[in-house]
Amino acid sequence: MSTDQDQFALYPSLPDRPVFISGGGSGIGAAIVEHLARQGARVGFVDTDDGASTALLDRLGAEDIAHQPLFERADVTDLDAYIAAIERLDDALGGIDVLVNNAANDQRHRIDEVTPAFWRDRMAVNLDHQFFAAQTVAKGMVERGRGAIINMGSCSWRLGLGELSAYVTAKAAIEGLTNGLARELGPSGIRVNCIIPGFIKTERQVKLWLTPELEKIVLDGQCLKELIDPAYVANLVAFLASDDSRMCTSATYTVDGGWI
Template identity: 55%
Template sequence: MTAAARKPVVYATYPDLAGKRVVITGGGTGIGAAIVDAFVKQGAHVVFLDIQDEASKALEQSLAGAQCPPRYIRCDLTELESVGAVFQQIERELGPVEVLVNNAANDNRHQVEDVTAKYWDDSLAVNLRHQFFCAQAVAPGMKAAGGGVILNFGSISWHLALGKLSLYMTAKAAIEGLTRGLARDLGADGIRVNCIIPGSIKTPRQMALWHSPEDEAAILAAQCLHERVEPDDVAALTLFLASGNAARCSGRDYFVDAGWYGS
């Protein structure tokens, strides 16, 4: 089975996103880069965090001619002191964050017998821990402003029990619980918290490392829609959930996976 011809995504325009202060983690490549591009096209003031300098600087340069060009700040999200310092810098220089997109993650494969205590800690640090502490960092500014939006990124992987991803799936399952907890705890202050759950997304990393032609065929066969999901599909959902059109959406999971129910 081969994918159907791709139709370009034309983003809806959300006037209330223009001028919003948006922070996107892991924004230098893949899904994150598409989200950066999408918010820039809405006229938002975008700051994106990453550690992949070359790709991030190239993305920043490619959007330098936009009405509101994005800004790249290098930040290792596993170093919590750096996380706190970066968010203080953003608030000091731009003002309180109005939309946080917790996108950063690393889906390295592993065998159960190879996992050490350090590997466990490192995996949860890069895939789970920073989502809470980034949310914690922006919450006071959002409360003072009377509201805000936090979008956490989960994964279809644990819903399908994919192989060689036990720690990644542990983190991604926890993010759905984290989303519900934050939505409850912050909702009284007008802060909406939701979880976006991508399916198999056609990014350069995924295609280079994990997806053989056989994998591609199996994924398409298992999806209700026989089209690959691409980063801009995820970005389109992210824009909606960040906008006022989703004003009564909180504490929920939103899938963009072409109806992938496994093999």
């Protein structure tokens, strides 16, 4: 099925809206950067992959879009440096109105391989930065009386997938984090939601994990019998970032082809 941008909705509230995305250089994050930039939003993103991020900027630089995205290299596990990068992009964008907590790493691991240091690292790359990014941008959102925070969860913990014990722990916690932030920030007009992707056909997933056996498991589990393009996650992000979703908060939304 085509994922041509012209077939997707354009939201009147997104042009000029300042958006920050973590892990925006490749995969789902790059699809989100592309989609929101093409919506006319003012996008800033961070990533540790300079090559992929530069290639993304080059692709979008060749397009006639209102605002070229801003990129800073930052590692979300280095919280001091990460928060400083968010603050610089906040200044450059004129105040972040939408935060997309996308960065994550689903490295496989067996229980007997997990050390305390590895466990903490998995929480850092998959969970901790989501809270501290929200804490950082919430200050300006509260002052302006508006904002949208979109956290990225995963279907993996609900399905009980193996060799991911630390990862699924972090991803399960993100749904609790979403509800807690939504309750506390809602009186200030800030919405907080969580997207739960299924198996998304990114370059990384195809390269590292997609085998004929896994594809059969995924398609047998899904109601819809096709692998999911990252564009469909980006579409949901655009909706949740827009004013069309103004009364949607403290909720989870799946993009999994009906697998859960």
